[in-house]
Amino acid sequence: MPSGLVALLDDVSVIARAAAASADDVAAGIAKAGSKAAGVVIDDAAVTPSYVTDFTPDRELPVIWKIAKGSLFNKLVILLPVALLLSQFLPGAITPLLMLGGAYLSFEGAEKVLEKLGGAKHGETLEDEPTDVAAFEKARVSGAVRTDLILSAEIMAIALAEVADQTLIGRGVILALVGIVITVLVYGAVGLIVKMDDIGLHLTKKDNAAAKSTGRGLLKAMPVLLVLLSTVGTVAMLWVGGGIILHGLEELGLAGPAHVAHGIQHAVEHATGALGGVLGWLSYALASAVVGLVLGGVIALIVHLIAKARGKGAH
Incomplete structure (x- = not known):
């Protein structure tokens, strides 16, 4: 075999091994980054259905698709x-x-808490019979995409921290793939959640007794699930927003608030034995939510006062 061809094959072999190693590094980076961002992904999946539940069944999936496209634009562009x-x-x-x-997440969460406590509603719902349904849908999608931008930023920041040792191109590939995979998972799950009642209704029309029973169970569970997700979504905004603030203050040298929250977490972990991991995490999430609620409430108060003053001035 000519020596030039041997050298060429050797070069190809080296390139192939390098490519395989690079692919392994990317795969490992995706798994590492994705696992670290799992908590925010769950929050994202819990928050999003609240933006879809007021729509008629024929608009649910189109609205989810619009939000998903907005989410991909947020992450990739x-x-x-x-x-x-x-x-x-x-x-x-x-x-x-x-x-x-x-x-911003803390503000959104606090606004929703104020609504639940009888305050003024933060935007229209279909129950209010909006005069322009298309404008209502556009506003709801815009609100969901704005919230997604913050959650996506947290996901990308967590992922970035986990792959900081990669090259610039490697970081870019991993972050892009993490963004795509997470978007597909989150909005696929949201689509299944909001169409659960339609699936249940379809199953009740089957001849099979087990299918009918499953369909009736889905129909009964759907209202409870939506209320639960709405509550979890609101709390998620607060604990993610508050958690970002606590972590950010710690990074900037003001570690006291974060130490208090972690102190509560460690105390609960030591006091609850086998359930310490779960209950400790919940206690930290609750402490973060309290921080988010206080901060968001202050921001909401300021925003409302400014809006009121502008309204009086205009009048």
Whole structure:
């Protein structure tokens, strides 16, 4: 065999091994980053259905698809380049930007709590018979995409921290794949949740007794599930927003609030034995939610006062 061909085959072999190693690194990075971001992914899946539940059945999946496209745009077009540029040239700006997002989530969560307590509604619902249904849908999708932007930023920041040792291109590939996979999982799950009643109704029309029983069970469970998800979604906004603030303050050198929250977590873990891991996490989430509720309530109060003052001025 000519020596030139042997050398070429050797080069191909080296390139193939390097590519295989790179693929392994990317796969490991995706698994590592995805697992670390799992908590925020769950929050995202819990928050999103609340933006869809007021629509008629024929608009649910189209609205979810619009939100999913907005989520992909957030992750791949806005957050991915920003994350890579900041990580490369201005890593110190990531934490303050995330804290701004955490403050917004806290505000949204606090507004929903105020609504549940009898305050003014934060936007229309179909129960209010909006005069322009298309505008209502557009506003609801925009609100969901804005909230998704903050949650996606947290997901991408967590993922970025886990793959900081990769090359710039490696980080970009991993973050893009994590963003796509998480979006498919979250909005696929949301689609199944909001169409559960339709699936249940379809099953009740089957001849099979087991299918009918399952369908009736889904129909009965759906209202309870939606109420539960609405509550979890509101709490998730607060605990993710508050958690971002606590972590950000710690990163910026003000570790006292985070230490208090972690102290509560450790105390619960030591006091509850085998359930310590779960209950400790819940206690930290609750402490974060309290921080988010207080901060969000203050922001909501300021926003309402400004809006009221502007209304009086205009009048």
